[in-house]
Amino acid sequence: MVWPGWLGGVAVGTYVIIQHWVSGRMLGVSSGYCNFISPFSRLSFFQNAEHGSFNSWRLWFLLGLPIGSFIAAFTSPGFEWHPTFDMGLYDDLLPTVWWVKLPVLFIGGVVMGLGARMAGGCTSGHAISGIALLNPPSFAAAILFFASGLGFVQLLFYLLGR
Template identity: 45%
Template sequence: MEIQVWSGWLAGLAIGLFVVLHFWLIGKPAGCSTGYGNVCGLLCRRVRYYHEGEYSNKNNIKLWFLIGIPIGGFLSAMHSPDAWHISFDMGMYDEILPQSAAAKAIWLIFGGMLLGFGARLAGACTTGHALVGGAMLNPPSLLAGLVFFASAFFATRLLFGT
Protein backbone atom coordinates (compact mmCIF):
# COMPACT_ATOMS: atom_id res chain seq x y z
CA MET A 1 0.00 0.00 0.00
CA GLU A 2 1.42 3.35 -1.05
CA ILE A 3 0.53 6.47 0.95
CA GLN A 4 0.05 9.63 -1.09
CA VAL A 5 1.54 12.77 0.51
CA TRP A 6 1.94 16.34 -0.66
CA SER A 7 5.32 17.29 -2.02
CA GLY A 8 7.35 19.48 0.34
CA TRP A 9 7.27 22.59 -1.84
CA LEU A 10 3.49 22.41 -2.31
CA ALA A 11 2.84 21.87 1.42
CA GLY A 12 5.22 24.74 2.30
CA LEU A 13 3.48 27.04 -0.18
CA ALA A 14 0.06 26.10 1.25
CA ILE A 15 1.23 26.78 4.83
CA GLY A 16 2.75 30.12 3.81
CA LEU A 17 -0.45 31.16 2.01
CA PHE A 18 -2.50 30.14 5.03
CA VAL A 19 -0.35 32.27 7.36
CA VAL A 20 -0.75 35.34 5.14
CA LEU A 21 -4.47 34.73 4.51
CA HIS A 22 -5.17 34.18 8.23
CA PHE A 23 -3.45 37.45 9.15
CA TRP A 24 -5.22 39.31 6.34
CA LEU A 25 -8.70 37.98 7.23
CA ILE A 26 -8.49 37.90 11.04
CA GLY A 27 -5.98 40.68 11.70
CA LYS A 28 -4.05 38.48 14.15
CA PRO A 29 -1.22 36.03 13.56
CA ALA A 30 -2.00 32.31 13.54
CA GLY A 31 -0.81 30.17 16.43
CA CYS A 32 -1.89 27.40 18.75
CA SER A 33 -0.51 28.19 22.20
CA THR A 34 -3.19 30.77 23.07
CA GLY A 35 -5.84 28.24 22.06
CA TYR A 36 -4.11 25.73 24.33
CA GLY A 37 -4.42 28.30 27.14
CA ASN A 38 -8.12 28.70 26.32
CA VAL A 39 -8.67 24.95 26.60
CA CYS A 40 -6.82 24.91 29.94
CA GLY A 41 -8.96 27.87 31.03
CA LEU A 42 -12.16 26.03 30.19
CA LEU A 43 -10.98 22.90 32.02
CA CYS A 44 -9.43 24.67 35.03
CA ARG A 45 -12.01 27.25 36.06
CA ARG A 46 -10.61 27.53 39.59
CA VAL A 47 -7.10 28.57 38.52
CA ARG A 48 -6.92 32.38 38.59
CA TYR A 49 -4.30 32.56 35.82
CA TYR A 50 -6.85 31.37 33.27
CA HIS A 51 -9.55 33.88 34.27
CA GLU A 52 -7.61 36.87 32.98
CA GLY A 53 -7.07 38.28 29.51
CA GLU A 54 -7.66 36.33 26.36
CA TYR A 55 -7.78 32.95 28.16
CA SER A 56 -11.22 33.73 29.54
CA ASN A 57 -12.67 34.36 26.07
CA LYS A 58 -14.47 31.27 24.74
CA ASN A 59 -14.85 32.89 21.32
CA ASN A 60 -11.14 33.46 20.80
CA ILE A 61 -10.31 32.55 17.19
CA LYS A 62 -7.20 30.65 18.32
CA LEU A 63 -9.34 28.31 20.43
CA TRP A 64 -11.30 27.36 17.32
CA PHE A 65 -8.06 27.11 15.33
CA LEU A 66 -6.71 24.63 17.92
CA ILE A 67 -9.95 22.61 17.83
CA GLY A 68 -9.89 22.62 14.03
CA ILE A 69 -6.44 21.06 13.77
CA PRO A 70 -7.45 17.53 14.92
CA ILE A 71 -10.78 17.81 13.11
CA GLY A 72 -8.97 18.70 9.88
CA GLY A 73 -6.54 15.82 10.39
CA PHE A 74 -9.41 13.43 11.00
CA LEU A 75 -11.30 14.59 7.90
CA SER A 76 -8.12 14.26 5.85
CA ALA A 77 -7.60 10.72 7.15
CA MET A 78 -11.21 9.83 6.35
CA HIS A 79 -10.67 11.10 2.78
CA SER A 80 -8.05 8.39 2.24
CA PRO A 81 -9.26 5.35 4.21
CA ASP A 82 -6.62 3.02 2.75
CA ALA A 83 -3.90 5.02 4.50
CA TRP A 84 -5.66 5.42 7.86
CA HIS A 85 -5.88 2.92 10.69
CA ILE A 86 -5.63 2.99 14.47
CA SER A 87 -2.17 2.01 15.65
CA PHE A 88 0.10 2.47 18.64
CA ASP A 89 3.16 2.05 16.45
CA MET A 90 5.47 5.02 17.08
CA GLY A 91 7.95 4.21 14.33
CA MET A 92 11.54 5.08 15.24
CA TYR A 93 10.41 6.34 18.66
CA ASP A 94 9.54 2.79 19.74
CA GLU A 95 13.29 2.35 20.32
CA ILE A 96 13.40 4.98 23.08
CA LEU A 97 9.86 4.97 24.52
CA PRO A 98 8.67 2.47 27.15
CA GLN A 99 7.12 -0.65 25.66
CA SER A 100 3.81 -0.82 27.57
CA ALA A 101 0.90 1.23 26.24
CA ALA A 102 0.21 2.77 29.67
CA ALA A 103 3.84 3.86 30.16
CA LYS A 104 3.91 5.29 26.62
CA ALA A 105 0.74 7.26 27.33
CA ILE A 106 2.13 8.69 30.57
CA TRP A 107 5.43 9.60 28.90
CA LEU A 108 3.71 11.29 25.95
CA ILE A 109 1.23 13.19 28.14
CA PHE A 110 4.11 14.46 30.29
CA GLY A 111 5.99 15.50 27.13
CA GLY A 112 2.91 17.31 25.83
CA MET A 113 2.56 19.17 29.12
CA LEU A 114 6.21 20.25 28.89
CA LEU A 115 5.63 21.45 25.33
CA GLY A 116 2.62 23.50 26.41
CA PHE A 117 4.52 25.01 29.32
CA GLY A 118 7.48 25.83 27.08
CA ALA A 119 5.23 27.44 24.48
CA ARG A 120 3.66 29.70 27.09
CA LEU A 121 7.07 30.51 28.57
CA ALA A 122 8.46 31.40 25.11
CA GLY A 123 5.41 33.52 24.29
CA ALA A 124 4.32 31.33 21.38
CA CYS A 125 4.54 27.81 20.04
CA THR A 126 6.77 26.61 17.22
CA THR A 127 4.07 27.53 14.73
CA GLY A 128 3.73 31.01 16.16
CA HIS A 129 7.45 31.72 16.22
CA ALA A 130 8.89 29.86 13.24
CA LEU A 131 6.07 30.16 10.71
CA VAL A 132 4.24 33.33 11.61
CA GLY A 133 7.07 35.27 13.24
CA GLY A 134 9.40 34.11 10.46
CA ALA A 135 6.97 35.29 7.79
CA MET A 136 6.80 38.68 9.53
CA LEU A 137 10.63 38.74 9.87
CA ASN A 138 10.29 39.26 13.61
CA PRO A 139 13.88 38.99 15.02
CA PRO A 140 12.92 37.31 18.35
CA SER A 141 10.79 34.78 16.47
CA LEU A 142 13.57 34.08 13.98
CA LEU A 143 15.93 33.45 16.90
CA ALA A 144 13.35 31.25 18.66
CA GLY A 145 12.81 29.24 15.46
CA LEU A 146 16.56 28.77 15.11
CA VAL A 147 16.80 27.57 18.73
CA PHE A 148 13.80 25.19 18.26
CA PHE A 149 15.28 23.53 15.18
CA ALA A 150 18.83 23.39 16.53
CA SER A 151 17.50 21.80 19.75
CA ALA A 152 15.50 19.25 17.75
CA PHE A 153 18.56 18.43 15.64
CA PHE A 154 20.81 17.87 18.65
CA ALA A 155 18.15 15.97 20.61
CA THR A 156 17.64 13.61 17.66
CA ARG A 157 21.39 13.06 17.36
CA LEU A 158 21.62 12.41 21.11
CA LEU A 159 18.66 9.99 21.21
CA PHE A 160 19.30 8.09 18.00
CA GLY A 161 23.02 8.60 17.42
CA THR A 162 22.56 9.35 13.72
Protein backbone atom coordinates in the same frame (compact mmCIF):
# COMPACT_ATOMS: atom_id res chain seq x y z
CA MET B 1 -1.27 11.13 0.98
CA VAL B 2 1.51 13.63 1.59
CA TRP B 3 2.47 16.45 -0.76
CA PRO B 4 6.10 17.29 -1.55
CA GLY B 5 7.56 19.48 1.20
CA TRP B 6 7.72 22.67 -0.88
CA LEU B 7 4.07 22.34 -1.88
CA GLY B 8 2.98 21.72 1.71
CA GLY B 9 4.92 24.82 2.70
CA VAL B 10 3.36 26.95 -0.04
CA ALA B 11 -0.05 25.79 1.26
CA VAL B 12 0.86 26.67 4.86
CA GLY B 13 2.28 30.06 3.85
CA THR B 14 -0.77 30.90 1.74
CA TYR B 15 -2.98 29.83 4.63
CA VAL B 16 -1.16 32.21 7.01
CA ILE B 17 -1.77 35.15 4.66
CA ILE B 18 -5.42 34.28 4.11
CA GLN B 19 -6.10 33.94 7.85
CA HIS B 20 -4.34 37.24 8.58
CA TRP B 21 -6.08 39.11 5.80
CA VAL B 22 -9.54 37.77 6.54
CA SER B 23 -9.48 37.86 10.34
CA GLY B 24 -6.63 40.18 11.31
CA ARG B 25 -5.04 37.42 13.43
CA MET B 26 -1.64 35.88 12.78
CA LEU B 27 -1.42 32.10 13.00
CA GLY B 28 -0.43 30.77 16.42
CA VAL B 29 -1.61 27.52 17.96
CA SER B 30 -0.16 26.90 21.41
CA SER B 31 -1.79 29.66 23.45
CA GLY B 32 -5.15 28.16 22.43
CA TYR B 33 -4.48 25.52 25.07
CA CYS B 34 -4.97 28.29 27.66
CA ASN B 35 -8.53 28.80 26.48
CA PHE B 36 -9.42 25.21 27.30
CA ILE B 37 -8.08 25.62 30.84
CA SER B 38 -9.86 28.94 31.48
CA PRO B 39 -13.23 27.46 32.58
CA PHE B 40 -11.48 25.29 35.17
CA SER B 41 -8.92 27.66 36.64
CA ARG B 42 -9.08 30.98 38.48
CA LEU B 43 -5.41 31.80 37.84
CA SER B 44 -5.23 35.24 36.28
CA PHE B 45 -3.14 33.85 33.42
CA PHE B 46 -6.25 32.07 32.11
CA GLN B 47 -8.64 34.97 32.61
CA ASN B 48 -8.98 36.88 29.39
CA ALA B 49 -10.18 40.42 28.85
CA GLU B 50 -13.68 39.06 28.62
CA HIS B 51 -14.12 36.19 31.01
CA GLY B 52 -15.25 33.06 29.28
CA SER B 53 -12.75 31.16 27.27
CA PHE B 54 -15.27 29.92 24.75
CA ASN B 55 -15.16 33.44 23.51
CA SER B 56 -11.81 32.90 21.88
CA TRP B 57 -11.05 32.18 18.25
CA ARG B 58 -8.11 30.07 19.37
CA LEU B 59 -10.32 27.49 21.02
CA TRP B 60 -12.51 27.02 17.95
CA PHE B 61 -9.44 26.90 15.76
CA LEU B 62 -7.97 24.03 17.80
CA LEU B 63 -11.28 22.17 17.63
CA GLY B 64 -11.21 22.42 13.84
CA LEU B 65 -7.77 20.85 13.43
CA PRO B 66 -8.70 17.16 13.95
CA ILE B 67 -11.72 17.56 11.66
CA GLY B 68 -9.43 18.87 8.92
CA SER B 69 -6.87 16.09 9.32
CA PHE B 70 -9.69 13.53 9.34
CA ILE B 71 -10.93 14.90 6.01
CA ALA B 72 -7.36 14.73 4.70
CA ALA B 73 -7.09 11.08 5.75
CA PHE B 74 -10.59 10.32 4.43
CA THR B 75 -9.77 11.70 0.99
CA SER B 76 -6.46 9.83 0.75
CA PRO B 77 -6.24 6.77 -1.50
CA GLY B 78 -6.63 3.53 0.43
CA PHE B 79 -8.35 5.29 3.32
CA GLU B 80 -8.61 3.22 6.48
CA TRP B 81 -9.35 4.90 9.80
CA HIS B 82 -8.47 2.84 12.80
CA PRO B 83 -7.34 4.20 16.17
CA THR B 84 -3.80 3.09 16.91
CA PHE B 85 -1.04 3.71 19.46
CA ASP B 86 1.66 2.95 16.87
CA MET B 87 4.19 5.70 16.31
CA GLY B 88 6.27 4.41 13.38
CA LEU B 89 10.02 4.94 13.82
CA TYR B 90 9.40 6.42 17.27
CA ASP B 91 8.56 2.92 18.45
CA ASP B 92 12.29 2.11 18.05
CA LEU B 93 13.21 5.09 20.18
CA LEU B 94 10.57 5.12 22.90
CA PRO B 95 9.84 2.33 25.39
CA THR B 96 7.57 -0.23 23.74
CA VAL B 97 5.39 -1.05 26.75
CA TRP B 98 2.43 1.32 26.69
CA TRP B 99 2.55 2.11 30.42
CA VAL B 100 6.08 3.46 30.01
CA LYS B 101 5.64 4.93 26.54
CA LEU B 102 2.59 7.03 27.41
CA PRO B 103 4.17 8.59 30.54
CA VAL B 104 7.27 9.42 28.47
CA LEU B 105 5.05 11.15 25.89
CA PHE B 106 3.23 12.90 28.74
CA ILE B 107 6.51 14.25 30.13
CA GLY B 108 7.51 15.34 26.60
CA GLY B 109 4.19 17.18 26.40
CA VAL B 110 4.74 18.90 29.77
CA VAL B 111 8.19 20.08 28.67
CA MET B 112 6.79 21.24 25.32
CA GLY B 113 3.79 23.05 26.87
CA LEU B 114 5.92 24.80 29.50
CA GLY B 115 8.55 25.65 26.89
CA ALA B 116 5.98 27.08 24.48
CA ARG B 117 4.61 29.45 27.13
CA MET B 118 8.09 30.49 28.30
CA ALA B 119 9.17 31.13 24.71
CA GLY B 120 5.87 32.86 23.91
CA GLY B 121 4.87 30.55 21.07
CA CYS B 122 5.41 27.27 19.26
CA THR B 123 6.37 26.15 15.77
CA SER B 124 3.50 28.06 14.17
CA GLY B 125 3.73 31.30 16.15
CA HIS B 126 7.51 31.66 16.21
CA ALA B 127 8.97 29.56 13.38
CA ILE B 128 6.29 30.41 10.78
CA SER B 129 4.46 33.64 11.70
CA GLY B 130 7.37 35.17 13.61
CA ILE B 131 10.00 34.62 10.94
CA ALA B 132 7.57 35.76 8.24
CA LEU B 133 7.32 39.03 10.22
CA LEU B 134 11.15 39.13 10.37
CA ASN B 135 10.86 39.34 14.16
CA PRO B 136 14.32 38.81 15.78
CA PRO B 137 13.07 37.03 18.95
CA SER B 138 11.24 34.54 16.71
CA PHE B 139 14.43 33.82 14.76
CA ALA B 140 16.16 33.09 18.06
CA ALA B 141 13.31 30.87 19.26
CA ALA B 142 13.02 28.94 15.97
CA ILE B 143 16.77 28.29 15.78
CA LEU B 144 16.76 27.05 19.37
CA PHE B 145 13.69 24.86 18.72
CA PHE B 146 15.60 23.11 15.94
CA ALA B 147 18.97 22.99 17.69
CA SER B 148 17.46 21.56 20.83
CA GLY B 149 15.21 19.01 19.08
CA LEU B 150 18.13 17.92 16.95
CA GLY B 151 20.52 17.70 19.90
CA PHE B 152 18.05 15.74 21.99
CA VAL B 153 17.16 13.14 19.34
CA GLN B 154 20.80 12.72 18.24
CA LEU B 155 21.91 12.31 21.85
CA LEU B 156 19.15 9.79 22.52
CA PHE B 157 20.16 7.76 19.46
CA TYR B 158 23.79 7.90 20.51
CA LEU B 159 22.99 6.76 24.06
CA LEU B 160 20.75 3.96 22.80
CA GLY B 161 23.51 2.90 20.40
CA ARG B 162 21.32 3.10 17.28
